[in-house]
Amino acid sequence: MGQTLDKGPDRGRSLDERSGEIFRRIVETYLQNGEPLGSRNLSRLLPMSLSPASVRNVMSDLEELGLIYSPHISAGRLPTQLGLRFFVDAFMQVGDLSPEERTSIETQMRAAERGQPTDNLLSEASRMLSGMSRGAGLVVTTKNDPVLRHVDFVRLGPTKALAVLVGEHDEVENRIIELAAGTTSSQLTEAANFLNAHLSGYTLAEIRSQTEVIRKTIQAELDTLSQDLVERGLAVWSGTSELDQTSQLIVRGQSNLIEGLDDQADIDRLRMLFDDLERKESLIDLLNLAETGPGVRIFIGSENKLFSLSGSSLIVAPYRDSEQKVVGAVGVIGPTRLNYARIVPMVDYTAQLISKLSSPG
Secondary structure (H helix, E strand, O other): OOOOEEOOOOOOOOOOHHHHHHHHHHHHHHHHHOOOEOHHHHHHHOOOOOOHHHHHHHHHHHHHOOOEEOOOOOOOEEEOHHHHHHHHHHOOOOOOOOHHHHHHHHHHHHHHHOOOOHHHHHHHHHHHHHHHHOOEEEEEEEOOOOEEEEEEEEEEEOOEEEEEEEEOOOOEEEEEEEOOOOOOHHHHHHHHHHHHHHHOOOEHHHHHHOHHHHHHHHHHHOOHHHHHHHHHHHHHHHOOOHHHOOEEEEEEOHHHHOOOOOOHHHHHHHHHHHHHHHOOHHHHHHHHHHHOOOOEEEEOHHHOHHHHHHOOEEEEEEEEOOOOOEEEEEEEEEOOOOOHHHHHHHHHHHHHHHHHHHOOO
């Protein structure tokens, strides 16, 4: 399985060999330990012979380009967000997973998939990516509009009943509905039989679109109280249903993002990230991010408007159904100091495995 990386727009910049080497060392040091790199230490690391003063001159040029900055007076340099994007686009060599890593990922995924609901596979993918990346693993998935298999009414009292919906894959949803005074047990059975005869085998979306046709049939076939009961059932299912949620988010490893954080501002930004992840509209945004590129996409800091306030980076790839339609996304979210070169092939391979294992045939 070969990987595809969509790195975003070409910045159109180029550096000479000396500037490029200095810039690369600054970024790689930051990605490794988060520390700024000073001119004296840099001069010792370089393959060419350059004095600290010459290194400082080059660093000054890189600062003017907006690629690095000094966090404190007389400190070393760190890459800017623009610098990280330039590094990813122009310098980063994306390797491949080792045979051992591929075997480990596939073994875990197949064990989670075997005889289990798809949610189990997705949850394992999120947990596994978190463990391997030391970031937070996330999976966002769309749910297909379920086909209704069976309906039943269970009396709870004189004026209350439990409406039970069962989907084709044994998804179950219970809703309490009010009963009109005088509703009998036989009418509950009659209403359930009517709904099963006319609605079983349809998706909830199809049921909504046929509500008016069903109402005309109700009036022709049922007495007044049974009509009322079926109408109440239709009203419940015509609204938002747990069986009919369009998407869900699975996140594992949020605690990884807290490790090593001492600064209150960093903790506050992380709290913003968690708040963002809990918002329902975030799920659609995540899917849109994954769909707009052909393969793995990298969003650094504010490039990713979804999590821009928290300053997080996101590596995300879509996964597809048997018809090659994008049905979800898998990825890793973490600080801008992620090990991009290592995580990209990991996310890509996991997305391809999910596509393979979750699609029948």
